[in-house]
Amino acid sequence: MARWEPNAIGRLTEAAMQLFGERGYAKTTVEDIAARAGLTERTFFRYFTDKREVLFAGSDQFVKQIVDAVRAAPKASTPLDAALAGHEATSDFFAQRRAFARKRSAVIAAHPELQERELIKLMALAAAITAALEERGVSSAAASLAAEAGLAIFRVGFEHWLKDAKNRSLVFHLRAARRQLEAVVVGPRATRRA
Amino acid sequence: MARWEPNAIGRLTEAAMQLFGERGYAKTTVEDIAARAGLTERTFFRYFTDKREVLFAGSDQFVKQIVDAVRAAPKASTPLDAALAGHEATSDFFAQRRAFARKRSAVIAAHPELQERELIKLMALAAAITAALEERGVSSAAASLAAEAGLAIFRVGFEHWLKDAKNRSLVFHLRAARRQLEAVVVGPRATRRA
DNA sequence: TCTCCTGATGGCAGTTACTGACATGGTCAA
DNA sequence: TTGACCATGTCAGTAACTGCCATCAGGAGA
Helix, strand or coil: CCCCCCCHHHHHHHHHHHHHHHHCCCCCCHHHHHHHCCCCHHHHHHHCCCHHHHHCCCHHHHHHHHHHHHHHCCCCCCHHHHHHHHHHCCHHHHHCCHHHHHHHHHHHHCCHHHHHHHHHHHHHHHHHHHHHHHHCCCCHHHHHHHHHHHHHHHHHHHHHHHHCCCCCCHHHHHHHHHHHHHHHHHCCCCCCCC | CCCCCCCHHHHHHHHHHHHHHHHCCCCCCHHHHHHHCCCCHHHHHHHCCCCHHHHCCCHHHHHHHHHHHHHHCCCCCCHHHHHHHHHHCCHHHHHCCHHHHHHHHHHHHCCHHHHHHHHHHHHHHHHHHHHHHHHCCCCHHHHHHHHHHHHHHHHHHHHHHHHCCCCCCHHHHHHHHHHHHHHHHHCCCCCCCC
16 A cells, blocks of 8 residues: 555645635635645645646646647648647547636636746747747748747637537637638738648 | 935836846845835835836836727738737837847846746737727637737747847838748748739 | 665745835925 | 825735755565
């Protein structure tokens, strides 16, 4: 028998999600979170660099999954399509966790401190995608723009996916957003690409 | 003669920029900043909600200037062009402060805590631009995408402007980035818009 | 079986960001 | 001259975060 309950990180994360939802971020102390998880404040700070980070554990693997998909995209893909291939690779993952994603997004949306952390994680993702695109021979500026435009598409598509009463896939919403970005950039009366 | 030295906010901001540059963000306390500005910690927190905010004072007026320019853009402009008209409206402002902008950007780039704050300010700007575009009759999703794509252009253009040894204007770099985004979205062999 | 080492956890003291309540004292209008 | 004003100061308190050392079950080796 193990000396300690397993999965301390998971318990802390779960406790934090609950408490932030119940009382709000500012009104829950790290001690509260640790206590609900059956641990102490000190242990919390061994797993997470700060109070915000508790909702963002595992984002590294997430980035890796996306970057791998960018690398694996067909050579002929445009930079934007390669970036989107990365985001589409998360569709199955999210499909299994729609309810959880909704809760988590609601908590984050309600707390600017958490939004800040989410934004910097997304920019780290953008930087990783930019690097992956550069590996593919895309120029630095084009890679940045494709990565950031891809992120804009992801943000809009993800939001619509969360709200979608019909439960259509993330891929569906990403592609819709992609078409819309094209229209917005090129203009309504533009000739479409060959 | 005034009872107190004038421009407390400016002195605090200047002191903070200096100290963050000299010792780094983490190693300068709010008390340090206040002392260099000839004030106390308590007064610092009357002007700024937290330690990070000291580098972001006045961002409201900044947003207002951009949103006004978006509103003033020609009716016929595409959503993206209207958003970019907003960003171009800052070109003269920045032209006068290139050296300051470089210092400030260097300090922010060196400190993730400050990047987080900058990102959330930029997202607030995106939200304001989105609202302004919706006022113009642009659909919600298109407005979001145009605002975020505009921001991507701004970020890339601004970075190039900072580094530009030839000191070309921000407008120049924004337009270059805009062209590049179009290429990235539509694809290299695409037909250009009429 | 004994022993030693490892590794997750706890305890504790210290620093600093931030807040609320109240005090101070030039300045300026009446 | 006076009194209200208001930017600033003082002080005490909470909570985020850190460094250092203690604890102690379990596994490896003797």
